[in-house]
Amino acid sequence: MEMRRTKVALYFVAIFCFCTSANGMLSPKGVNFEVQALMGIKASLVDPHGVLENWDADAVDPCSWTMVTCSTESLVIGLGTPSQNLSGTLSPSIGNLTNLQIVLLQNNNITGPIPSELGKLSKLQTLDLSNNFFTEEIPSSLGHLRSLQYLRLNNNSLSGAFPMSLANMTQLVFLDLSFNNLSGPVPRFPAKTFNIVGNPLICATGSEQECYGTTTLMPISMPLNSTQTALPSVRPKNHKIALAFGSSIGCICLLHHWIWADSLVEAKTQSADILRC
Structure with a gap:
């Protein structure tokens, strides 16, 4: 018994x-955490062309959504909506997509600050927020991205001191912070290719030669662009x-x-x- x-x-x-x-x-509430995070991102953006139309809050997982790339384990590893005329702001909920390896949001009209929650994405390798209207300071939390290799924040309206924490990004290969309104001093950072031209408080007229290393862009590590959407998962949702x-x-x-x-x-x-x- x-x-x-x-x-x-x-x-x-x-x-x-x-x-x-x-x-x-x-x-x-019974909702996939990644679905919840992506819906937070969608809610804060203005999407005039409906590129995020199939992002559904009731979905089991987001691996079949446009502009989303998943791993073989159904984890969101890529988010790319470049050149889609998106406006609005970038939600801090992006920090909950902890498996992200690549974020491509360049060539849009996104405003507001860069979320400090991006610093939680320890697996992030590529971050491109260039050619938007981001404002305020570059969050020092980006210095926590020890796996980051490619960082573009150029052609925004960023201001404030150059983040000293970028010196901690030991894997950084390419850095472009050009054409903002950043101020010095500038730390010694490990990027082999860098560009900080167009920040008048750092690179005065006549000293531009010292403000970039090379103009050769490093290749993107995942095939996301303005005309290609993420491939749907071949596994059941x-x-x-x-x-x-x-x-x-x-x-x-x-x-x-x-x-x-x-x-x-x-x-x-x-x-x-x-x-x-």
Whole structure:
């Protein structure tokens, strides 16, 4: 009897594990965290051409959405909406897309500050916010992006001191902060290619030669551009939940088999005892 209680307890533990694994990807309201983050981005942007029209708050995951690229594990790793005439602001919810490797929002009309939450994207390798109307200071939190290789913030309306934290970006290969209104001093940063021309408080007229290293652009690490949308995922949208469901159900069935087998053994033992009597 004691063994049966133990097995029953394990049975309910398996059910709890299933619920936990299935809900681990979801918010308390049952919404995928990445869907929630992307919908926050959509809500803060003005989209005159409807390029984000198929972004759906009720979706299981966003891997079939335009301008979104996912990994084989159905994680959002790329966000690219360049040259789409987007305006509005960039939502801080972008910081919740913690698997992002590339962000391409260049050649739009986005205003407001650059969200400091971008500094949470530890896997980010490419960030291009150039040719927009971003204002205020460059957030020092960008210095936390130790994997970043390509950074373009040029042709905006950024002001304030040159962020000293950029010196911490040891993987940075290309940096373009040209044509803003930044002020000095300028730290020694590791980028092999850099351009800070067009910041009058840093690069006075006549000293431009010292304000750039080379004009050769580094290649983008993911094929997102103004005419190409992200490829839809070839896996079912509910891939993760199905995987969690399948593995958990397998455990439940196994435990159910153990309980059933133990019941048979116990019944046989009781029958044998009766026969002995």
